Structure formats: structure tokens, C-alpha cells
Amino acid sequence: MGIIVQKFGGTSVANLECMQQVLAKVTSAHCDGANKVVVVLSAMSGETNRLIDLASQWSTRPDSAEMDSLVSTGEQVSVALFSMLLKDAGYNARSILGHQAEIKTDSKFGRARILDINSDRLKSYLEEYDILVVAGFQGINCDGRITTLGRGGSDTSAVALAVAVDADVCEIFTDVEGVYTTDPNLCSTARKIPKISYDEMLEMASMGAKVLQIRSVEFAKKYNMTVHVRSTFSDCNGTFVTQEDESMEAVLVSGIAYDKDQIRVTVCDVEDRPGVASAIFLPLADAGIVVDMIIQNTSRDGKTTDMTFTVPRNDLEKTQEIINRIESDIKASEVLIDERVSKVSVIGVGMRSHSGVASRMFESLCKEGINILMISTSEIKVTCLIEEKYTELAVGTLHDTFELDKEGHVCT
Amino acid sequence: MGIIVQKFGGTSVANLECMQQVLAKVTSAHCDGANKVVVVLSAMSGETNRLIDLASQWSTRPDSAEMDSLVSTGEQVSVALFSMLLKDAGYNARSILGHQAEIKTDSKFGRARILDINSDRLKSYLEEYDILVVAGFQGINCDGRITTLGRGGSDTSAVALAVAVDADVCEIFTDVEGVYTTDPNLCSTARKIPKISYDEMLEMASMGAKVLQIRSVEFAKKYNMTVHVRSTFSDCNGTFVTQEDESMEAVLVSGIAYDKDQIRVTVCDVEDRPGVASAIFLPLADAGIVVDMIIQNTSRDGKTTDMTFTVPRNDLEKTQEIINRIESDIKASEVLIDERVSKVSVIGVGMRSHSGVASRMFESLCKEGINILMISTSEIKVTCLIEEKYTELAVGTLHDTFELDKEGHVCT
Structure with a gap:
């Protein structure tokens, strides 16, 4: 049974x-x-x-x-x-x-x-x-x-x-048919993905493809439980979130995710000494705030540096409270908040065995005149922070570039 | 502490x-x-x-x-x-x-x-x-x-x-000040009782003086826990429900209770043989119906008898279902339901040591021309079933008869 x-x-x-x-x-x-x-x-x-x-x-x-x-x-x-x-x-x-x-x-x-x-x-x-x-x-x-x-x-x-x-x-x-190559509301050629690996799904979910709570995917991955995301309003198969297999690796990029619910915080001219990063990020972690992208500039004068990072929009108030509390301790000159930013990511397990995804992404954004504010990469994901107003343009361009509109596409 | x-x-x-x-x-x-x-x-x-x-x-x-x-x-x-x-x-x-x-x-x-x-x-x-x-x-x-x-x-x-x-x-x-000698809505001379025994309270509660759930009083009695019934809207003492003491016994009658939420059921001409009562009351008990007063008439022909009892109005439907189910088994000729009845009771621990309460009650009701349909008694209570329309008259008369309007009354 x-x-x-x-x-x-x-x-x-x-x-x-x-x-x-x-x-x-x-x-x-x-x-x-x-x-x-x-x-x-x-x-x-x-x-x-x-x-x-x-x-x-x-x-x-x-x-x-x-x-x-x-x-x-x-x-x-x-x-x-x-x-x-x-x-x-x-x-x-x-x-x-x-x-x-x-x-x-x-x-x-x-x-x-x-x-x-x-x-x-x-x-x-x-x-x-x-x-x-x-x-x-x-x-x-x-x-x-x-x-x-x-x-x-x-x-x-x-x-x-x-x-x-x-x-x-x-x-x-x-209420959706499954997991799509990107948000169909933003890109009309978005396709339903029949099968996706846990890791790809984790990146999609954490980037705002809000089909599944991220922790549920972590759990599924940990115990290798197949999750079938499907629509209440149809009997069609949706998307199976499952273990990675060879056919998946043949696909270079599986999806394009974006997230408008991030804000960029820059703490300016903090002391460039050991312990500064933890002085900032420990209290944020203690408050349960998930910091995503972090960039510490090279110190030009050897004494001070800027620390830039992104946090969820909901945590703005709490973040400001914490930074205010520690500001004198880390000797920051000022704190800049930019709310008009957006994260765009290309995701795919195929990246593990193929190079050149990042450069094609940058080139594609550049062609459209979109300036990249921050970059972060993982094994299976490249993320760029851009101005929020370019989100739709960026997603559409990248979806085309990596031929996600094509059934069973294999980009090499 | x-x-x-x-x-x-x-x-x-x-x-x-x-x-x-x-x-x-x-x-x-x-x-x-x-x-x-x-x-x-x-x-x-x-x-x-x-x-x-x-x-x-x-x-x-x-x-x-x-x-x-x-x-x-x-x-x-x-x-x-x-x-x-x-x-x-x-x-x-x-x-x-x-x-x-x-x-x-x-x-x-x-x-x-x-x-x-x-x-x-x-x-x-x-x-x-x-x-x-x-x-x-x-x-x-x-x-x-x-x-x-x-x-x-x-x-x-x-x-x-x-x-x-x-x-x-x-x-x-x-939302009331405490326990009253009777329902103040029915009798303007009703007084708050400063102290009442568990047993009296049990009889008051079961008869519809709906201040306390009856089981709570049973619990309090079993473990000798003093219960103070008082008003949310004042700081005055209400009524202490507590162990019986000598001062309580000096009072013959503590209160008059009534209950309009009973109906009278008469199962006519059932066989007069051992087991008939249990054939009727076992299934009622199994269904969780609390049967209160029960009267079995003396059989006049030695073969059949009438069985009369009261059940809560809410259980009318269930009672009818059960009686219909067993009707042929007990060979009843018909079932009469009377919904226009009311129970009136006089209650007091003083009855244990004093006689004559029942007769004074009957006399008092008789004087007002109120016909008594059924009678039941316990150690500290006498109950009469009467026509519902006489409820207020009966309560007022009995309240007067037993001088409950008087502070610290002692009737002998």
C-alpha cells in the first residue's frame, strides 16, 4: 500500500x-x-x-x-x-x-x-x-x-x-501549474519545468520564485523526498523536484529568478581591522535577519573600508536599529540605504560542468545598458544586483539569451 | 504565598x-x-x-x-x-x-x-x-x-x-451578584445568599439557577474547595459555596428553584413485567439523556402500566427516536409528550432535621389553585411538576411561604 x-x-x-x-x-x-x-x-x-x-x-x-x-x-x-x-x-x-x-x-x-x-x-x-x-x-x-x-x-x-x-x-x-523557467507575469515565453533538482529549486525559491518555502526544499533534499508541485485546478503533472540526474546537467541554465524584496545597505568608512565584519553581521544574524550578498571594498587608505550588503525589505527597520546601535563601535561615517534595487539570477546545475555563463550574463545585460551594482556567484547560480526599474528587461533578455523558451533546450 | x-x-x-x-x-x-x-x-x-x-x-x-x-x-x-x-x-x-x-x-x-x-x-x-x-x-x-x-x-x-x-x-x-433565594426576574423580593452549602447549590444549579455548572459544584464538594461566586462589575462579596455548617441547618429552606426546560413523556400501557423500566431507561442513559423525575403508576389490571418521566427539552428529538425504536418491544399503546410543564423546587439542608416542608409546599400551591402533576423528593429538596403557566405564581408564593425575603430567616 x-x-x-x-x-x-x-x-x-x-x-x-x-x-x-x-x-x-x-x-x-x-x-x-x-x-x-x-x-x-x-x-x-x-x-x-x-x-x-x-x-x-x-x-x-x-x-x-x-x-x-x-x-x-x-x-x-x-x-x-x-x-x-x-x-x-x-x-x-x-x-x-x-x-x-x-x-x-x-x-x-x-x-x-x-x-x-x-x-x-x-x-x-x-x-x-x-x-x-x-x-x-x-x-x-x-x-x-x-x-x-x-x-x-x-x-x-x-x-x-x-x-x-x-x-x-x-x-x-x-494555484500555479508548477515551477517555471521564470515568472510568466514578467516573461510571456516562460515554460513549465517538468523536473528540477533540489539545488536549483533552492536557488529559485530563495530568489523569490515563491512556489515552495525554501526550508521545505532543504528538508526534501536532506531526506531525498520527491516533491511534486502541481495545480489544485488541473489534473496535469506539475514540476517534480527531485535528485539531480545526468539529463539535468545537460541543461546549462534551468531558470531565471528575480527578487525585488531586497534592499542594499552600505556602511561607509568603517575601520579596516579584523572583527569589523562580525561586529556588523553577528547582531544581524542574532536578530534572524538573512543577509544575502556581501561586498567589502578593498581599503584604499589601509584604514577604512565600505561594507555593502543586502537584506530583505521586511527587515529594514530592524536592520537600521541594529546598525544605529553599533555605528559608533565600528566608527562608520554614514549608512546608505538603497531600496530601489532588484536581484536577478541565472540558475542551473549544468554550470558545474560548463563555464562562460557569468560572462554571457554580463554581456547580455550590458547590451541592454543595464548597470550591474553587485555580483555574487555560487556553484549553480550567478546573481546580479541591478536597479529595480530594469528587472523586467533583464529577466526577458536573460530568458532569451539562455534559450529557455525552447523545449528541452541544451545550450553549450 | x-x-x-x-x-x-x-x-x-x-x-x-x-x-x-x-x-x-x-x-x-x-x-x-x-x-x-x-x-x-x-x-x-x-x-x-x-x-x-x-x-x-x-x-x-x-x-x-x-x-x-x-x-x-x-x-x-x-x-x-x-x-x-x-x-x-x-x-x-x-x-x-x-x-x-x-x-x-x-x-x-x-x-x-x-x-x-x-x-x-x-x-x-x-x-x-x-x-x-x-x-x-x-x-x-x-x-x-x-x-x-x-x-x-x-x-x-x-x-x-x-x-x-x-x-x-x-x-x-x-454577570450576577451571587446566588439568590430565587430568580430575581421572577420574584422581586429575592435576596442574595451570603453562604450556601454544596448540596444546596447542587440542587439549585440542577434546577436551573444557572449560576454555576453543576459538575463544578460536585467537584468543589468532593475536594472541599470553597467557591466564591461574584460579580465582574462590582467589588462586593457574592455567595460563598462551601461546606455545610450548623448555621445553615438552622435555615429550613434556602431557596426556590425552577426549570422550564423539561418536558414530560408518558409511555402508555406498557407491559407490567420486570425489565420494562430498564428497557426504556437504559437506551436513554446510553444516549446521555438525563432523566429526572420518574413515575410508574400502579397497574390497575395487573398487565399494563404507564411510565411517566421528564427529560430536558433539548433531548426531545433524541428521546422520541429512542422511544419509537423500542415502542414495539415494550408494547406501548401510545406516547404522550407534554412540553408545557415546569419544575418548581424548595431546597434546604435544614429539611434533614425538620419535617413538614413538603406538606407546606403542597398546601401553598393548592391555595393558589395550582395542580401538581408529579412530585419527587430528596433529603434536602421537594420538587413539584406543574403547568408551565403557573411558574411565576408558584415561585412567588413559595418564596413568601418560606419567608425567604427576610434576612437570616429561620422557619420552624
Whole structure:
């Protein structure tokens, strides 16, 4: 007997009509008893925001632990309602909450990470029931307090549960058909990618191809769980996110990602001495701010240098607070913030064995008169920071350059 | 250091303004650290009904286990919000859910009974925090599934928690000043009772003096926990529900209770043979229907008899289903339902040592021309079933007869 994990987001469970569509997907996966199904649900769309708004009436800075206990009720409501539907339809089903599945996380309320799931308990539930409806997004810390995994956390719940029950596949249902070579809204020739490696997906996701929460892909990679990203509104296959294989390496570039939600921070004229970088980046890391690109200029006078980096737009306020606090310590002359920037990346595992991707990228941007502000590279990605207004132009140009509009393209 | 348990119902936590009043009560009980406080909250008023309505859109007969998981979110929301207020005001406080306090119940979803509370865990929470905000109404069964205790269940949660932490007193805040000699809406001379015994309170509560859930009083009696029923809107003492003492016995009758929510069922011409009563009442009990008064007429022909009993109005439909199912088995000729009845009771521990209460009651009703349909008695209560339209007249007459309008009355 197979085990299938299916995850549905907030818009898929927004109301009774939507849930009935989900019911059809789930019962079809159940396939008259051929498979056991673990359904992972988010809160009904709008519910999490309603609860956050409620809390903001009560407190300007709501206690984070209480906040998690509050917002986790959203998923609790949707799994109870969906289980009622399943029971009414005659299925042997029940809801499971984070504390019931013993989804153990760390204590970073609001952005907790899953540490462990009680796999034995879940398997015994699966022996007893045909369909389990598990609340996504939530877990418990070592003290039994409710934690939440952050926006999109239900994806991670789904993959982690799939690993815990040794599922055959983890299906993530969403409102798009799968993962595209780039954002179809920005580039009309964007194509659906049938199969993509974990590493490529990680780069796509972290760059704002917001189909899957990045941590869910990390989890999938770690435990080699195949994730099938597909549409709630069709029966077509979507994109399989899976282990790298030879056919993938034949493709030089798999996709173009971009991210407008970054800001550039330049801390000017800091002392050029050991420890300055950690004086800046340790407090940012402690505050949970993910710093992406970092550039430290060569010191011209041997005494001072500029430190430039990017952080998510949401963390601007927190970043400014921290920099202000340490400014005198690192003896910075000023701090420049540039909000009108955008990151554009070309991604592909094929880069590992082929050179020249970066230079073709730079040449292509140059031809369009787009100035490159910062560059960073990894094994399978080249990223340029550019002025935000050029984002669409850059994405379109790069999509053409690397022939991503062509089926099974192989660029050499 | 003292420990005080305070319970607030749904109207007391209906919105931010109400919760701020509750905050004042709680911080006053905390008394600058002189006492630890355990606050027990219900769902914000209207929330439980909103969730029940939601479920009824999903299912005509919602699964009871899922229903409990659904409605328990109501309390989860109120304890999280109230804890945020406390934290904002600088108090060392946190919320506690049913599964966190390990409030173990049986598995009768929707009307579960508390079996055990993890007293050690609560006490360790109390060492760590000054104020605990516990979700009332909810617990978990042996499988860790969420259960609810039925309407008014938060009262029972409060008393059970008070017992578990060895509290000095359990204060139940409500929208009335305390327990009255009878319903002030029906009888203008009704007086607040300063002190009442558990047994009297049990009879008052079960008869519809809906100040306290009956099970909470049973719990209080079992563990000899003093319950102080008082108003959210004043600082006056309310009614202390406590152990019986001599001064109480001097009072013949403590209160007059009534209940319009009963219906009378007569099963006509059933066989007069051993086993007939259990054939009727066993299935009713199995369905969780509380049968109150029962009368079996003397058989006139030696073959058949009539069986008359009362059940709560809410259980009418279920009762009819059950009786229809067993009708042919017990060979009943017909079933009569009378919905226009009312129970009126006089209650007092003084009856144990004084006779003549019943006869004075009957005489008093007779004088007003009120016909008595059924009678039942216990050690400390006499109950008459009468036509519903006479309820107010009966209550007023009995209140006068037993001089309940007089302070510290002693009837002999």
C-alpha cells in the first residue's frame, strides 16, 4: 500500500466549495483504499491575517509565544472542518494537530524549525485511519508550547511529514501549474519545468520564485523526498523536484529568478581591522535577519573600508536599529540605504560542468545598458544586483539569451 | 504565598474593553506579588456559537471529536490575547492550553468529564510564572485528542484547577451578584445568599439557577474547595459555596428553584413485567439523556402500566427516536409528550432535621389553585411538576411561604 502526502494552501481551503475540490483530490489519491493519504492544510485564506489583526488591537508588540498559540488556531479550524467533510463522505479519517503528531521544533516562535516528528506515532495513526488531516505550519517546542514555522511553513510541514511516514511522494498543491523557467507575469515565453533538482529549486525559491518555502526544499533534499508541485485546478503533472540526474546537467541554465524584496545597505568608512565584519553581521544574524550578498571594498587608505550588503525589505527597520546601535563601535561615517534595487539570477546545475555563463550574463545585460551594482556567484547560480526599474528587461533578455523558451533546450 | 483561581466567562472577555476590566481584577488579586493567580477563561462571547455555525455549514451531523477540536480554538484565542495584555502590563504570565496542563478527561466529546489534572506540572508552571492563563472548557482524552466539557464547562475547569494547585479560593466571576433565594426576574423580593452549602447549590444549579455548572459544584464538594461566586462589575462579596455548617441547618429552606426546560413523556400501557423500566431507561442513559423525575403508576389490571418521566427539552428529538425504536418491544399503546410543564423546587439542608416542608409546599400551591402533576423528593429538596403557566405564581408564593425575603430567616 502506498502513502501519499498532499498539501493544500489557504486559498484551496478558503470555503466549503474549495474544500470540496480538495476532497476530490484527496479521495482520488486514496484511490479506493490503494493508498493511505496524509493531508496537510493551511488556515483558510485570510484567517491568519484576521488573527494577526486581532492581536495588533490587543498589543503593539504581541508576545511571540502567545502569537503562535493564537495563529495556530487557524489551521486547527481548517483540519477539523475538512475532517468533518471526510467523515461525512464515509472515510475513516481524523484531524491531527502539531502537538498530537509531536512535531517538535526549536523555540524560535514565529519562525520555528522542525527538529523531529514522532514517526512511530504517525505510523500507528496511519494503521488506524485511512486519511490523516494534519495541521500545517505548527509544532511544539521542548516545553510543549505551540510554535509556528513562518509564512509558507505548511510546505515544510508536508515534506517533514512525508519523510516521517516514508511517503512515496509529497504533492504540494498550489494555484500555479508548477515551477517555471521564470515568472510568466514578467516573461510571456516562460515554460513549465517538468523536473528540477533540489539545488536549483533552492536557488529559485530563495530568489523569490515563491512556489515552495525554501526550508521545505532543504528538508526534501536532506531526506531525498520527491516533491511534486502541481495545480489544485488541473489534473496535469506539475514540476517534480527531485535528485539531480545526468539529463539535468545537460541543461546549462534551468531558470531565471528575480527578487525585488531586497534592499542594499552600505556602511561607509568603517575601520579596516579584523572583527569589523562580525561586529556588523553577528547582531544581524542574532536578530534572524538573512543577509544575502556581501561586498567589502578593498581599503584604499589601509584604514577604512565600505561594507555593502543586502537584506530583505521586511527587515529594514530592524536592520537600521541594529546598525544605529553599533555605528559608533565600528566608527562608520554614514549608512546608505538603497531600496530601489532588484536581484536577478541565472540558475542551473549544468554550470558545474560548463563555464562562460557569468560572462554571457554580463554581456547580455550590458547590451541592454543595464548597470550591474553587485555580483555574487555560487556553484549553480550567478546573481546580479541591478536597479529595480530594469528587472523586467533583464529577466526577458536573460530568458532569451539562455534559450529557455525552447523545449528541452541544451545550450553549450 | 496564596494561590487564587479566578474564572471569567465569555461576556467578561468579549472584547478589549472587557478584558481590561478582567485585567484589573486579576492584578488586584495578584496584589503586588502576594498571591499567584490562575486565570481561567472562556471563549469570547459569541465565538463558540460562530464556530458551531461554521461546522453546521460543513456537516449536518459534525463528527463530535472534530467539533471539540474546532470549538476549543475559542478558548485558545482568548487566553492568548489576555496573556498578551498581561505581558504588556509587565506581568510574568503565560497561557496554558488543556493539553499543556494535561487536563485528562474521558472521551465523551462535547460533554467530557475531567478525570485528572497534572498537578505537578501546574505547580511547576506556578513556580516559574506569577499568573497562568488557562483555557477553560477543554481537556484531552487518553489518546491526546481534544475534548470539551459542555456548556458552562469552564466553571468545572476552574474548580478542578483550584483543587490541582491547592488554591485558597476559587472565584467564579459572572454577570450576577451571587446566588439568590430565587430568580430575581421572577420574584422581586429575592435576596442574595451570603453562604450556601454544596448540596444546596447542587440542587439549585440542577434546577436551573444557572449560576454555576453543576459538575463544578460536585467537584468543589468532593475536594472541599470553597467557591466564591461574584460579580465582574462590582467589588462586593457574592455567595460563598462551601461546606455545610450548623448555621445553615438552622435555615429550613434556602431557596426556590425552577426549570422550564423539561418536558414530560408518558409511555402508555406498557407491559407490567420486570425489565420494562430498564428497557426504556437504559437506551436513554446510553444516549446521555438525563432523566429526572420518574413515575410508574400502579397497574390497575395487573398487565399494563404507564411510565411517566421528564427529560430536558433539548433531548426531545433524541428521546422520541429512542422511544419509537423500542415502542414495539415494550408494547406501548401510545406516547404522550407534554412540553408545557415546569419544575418548581424548595431546597434546604435544614429539611434533614425538620419535617413538614413538603406538606407546606403542597398546601401553598393548592391555595393558589395550582395542580401538581408529579412530585419527587430528596433529603434536602421537594420538587413539584406543574403547568408551565403557573411558574411565576408558584415561585412567588413559595418564596413568601418560606419567608425567604427576610434576612437570616429561620422557619420552624
